[in-house]
Amino acid sequence: MTLEDLGYNNELAAYRQEQHLDAFDVGRVVAEHKERYAVRTPEGEFDAELIGNLRYSAQERADFPAVGDWVAIQAYDEHKALIHAVFPRKNRIERRAAGKAGENQIIAANIDYAFIVQAVGWDFNINRIERYLAICNASKAEPIILLNKADLIGEEEMKALVESVRARAGEVPVIPVSNMTQKGYPELNQRIEPGKTYCLLGSSGVGKSTLINNLSGRQLMETGSVSESTNKGRHVTSHRELVLLPGGGILIDNPGMREVGVADSAGGLESTFQSIVELAKDCKFKNCTHTNEPGCAILAAVESGDLDEKALGNYLKMEREKAHYESTVAERRRKDKAFGKMAKNIMKNKKKGRP
Numbered sequence: 359m360t361l362e363d364l365g366y367n368n369e370l371a372a373y374r375q376e377q378h379l380d381a382f383d384v385g386r387v388v389a390e391h392k393e394r395y396a397v398r399t400p401e402g403e404f405d406a407e408l409i410g411n412l413r414y415s416a417q418e419r420a421d422f423p424a425v426g427d428w429v430a431i432q433a434y435d436e437h438k439a440l441i442h443a444v445f446p447r448k449n450r451i452e453r454r455a456a457g458k459a460g461e462n463q464i465i466a467a468n469i470d471y472a473f474i475v476q477a478v479g480w481d482f483n484i485n486r487i488e489r490y491l492a493i494c495n496a497s498k499a500e501p502i503i504l505l506n507k508a509d510l511i512g513e514e515e516m517k518a519l520v521e522s523v524r525a526r527a528g529e530v531p532v533i534p535v536s537n538m539t540q541k542g543y544p545e546l547n548q549r550i551e552p553g554k555t556y557c558l559l560g561s562s563g564v565g566k567s568t569l570i571n572n573l574s575g576r577q578l579m580e581t582g583s584v585s586e587s588t589n590k591g592r593h594v595t596s597h598r599e600l601v602l603l604p605g606g607g608i609l610i611d612n613p614g615m616r617e618v619g620v621a622d623s624a625g626g627l628e629s630t631f632q633s634i635v636e637l638a639k640d641c642k643f644k645n646c647t648h649t650n651e652p653g654c655a656i657l658a659a660v661e662s663g664d665l666d667e668k669a670l671g672n673y674l675k676m677e678r679e680k681a682h683y684e685s686t687v688a689e690r691r692r693k694d695k696a697f698g699k700m701a702k703n704i705m706k707n708k709k710k711g712r713p
């Protein structure tokens with residue numbers, strides 16, 4: 359195995375040279391377990407942790423390595439290493455974290471393509487597909503939609519589903535697949551290029567890990583039945599992991615997502631709903647909310663059937679969420695700042711001998 363098999367490229371090589379990192383080994387983070395990282399190099403896999411300097415200077419979650427990151431390491435044992443530097447990321451796929459406001463959760467780094475996996479039946483939901491599209495577009499990872507478990511429905515029904523997705527997802531490829539019958543695998547395999555990195559996004563139980571096992575020809579990932587995983591309130595896959603395919607692609611498995619909060623920081627919504635954004639320019643009022651205003655070009659397009667009302671509803675909902683999220687982030691920053699000021703004043707007063 360070479361570094362290129364792991365996705366290494368000229369840009370990374372140039373950075374390595376520029377930063378004088380030649381003395382270190384280069385590897386890719388293939389798994390993360392609470393500040394310990396599994397790092398793969400052509401020599402093998404290392405259990406690695408950050409050198410103190412990096413750990414102390416890390417300000418937020420995003421400063422720590424994520425699965426898919428490139429790192430400079432120094433081995434101190436056959437299987438142990440220290441991470442001395444994290445290479446700059448080409449991109450990172452992230453979603454809005456459920457917990458702390460303003461802390462986005464990194465799903466994976468340095469991703470070329472993202473497979474959005476939905477299972478036909480209970481999981482199928484076009485609004486949610488659009489959410490994933492917004493996440494992909496915000497990080498410039500190219501989306502590909504997989505409608506899995508095709509074995510559960512008839513040809514005609516699948517055709518109708520594919521059409522309904524195409525009507526909303528535009529040019530994004532939609533591939534029906536089945537892990538049971540391997541339907542769609544040839545087309546899928548054609549899309550997987552050597553040296554390119556793919557991540558799999560989707561709810562729990564849609565078959566992401568089964569797909570990775572099938573494509574790699576090995577039982578690398580644990581899989582489980584839907585009822586089992588949901589009844590126990592847990593996901594079968596509990597951590598992210600990067601897997602090399604024999605044919606050359608690099609796949610990252612993710613735990614299923616319950617909530618798909620769009621962390622939009624780079625216009626993911628705008629590029630996902632381009633036609634709506636375009637139409638909005640023709641609205642009579644600049645601050646049109648596209649809900650009841652006269653002269654609203656978007657409502658007119660819905661009326662004439664040029665625009666899907668459901669797409670509009672989904673867009674407006676995500677816009678509201680985004681606005682709310684941004685205001686909580688701003689609020690947190692304001693509080694942090696106020697706290698910083700207060701702490702400073704206390705220190706100043708202390709120096710002056712005041713209480």
Ligand SMILES: Nc1nc2c(ncn2[C@@H]2O[C@H](COP(=O)(O)OP(=O)(O)OP(=O)(O)O)[C@@H](O)[C@H]2O)c(=O)[nH]1
Pocket residue numbers: 506507508509510535536537538539560561562563564565566567568569580581582583584587592593594595596612613614615
């Ligand atoms: N009928 C059918 N069942 C499938 C297919 N793909 C996967 N399954 C089943 O669906 C269940 C869940 O599959 P997993 O691969 O574990 O799902 P996952 O997306 O990795 O789930 P999490 O790890 O919890 O996110 C398993 O019981 C699989 O056997 C398929 O194409 N058709």
Ligand SMILES: [Mg+2]
Pocket residue numbers: 566567568579580581594595611612613614
């Ligand atoms: Mg899984």
Ligand SMILES: [Zn+2]
Pocket residue numbers: 638641642646647648649651653654655656657
């Ligand atoms: Zn309008």
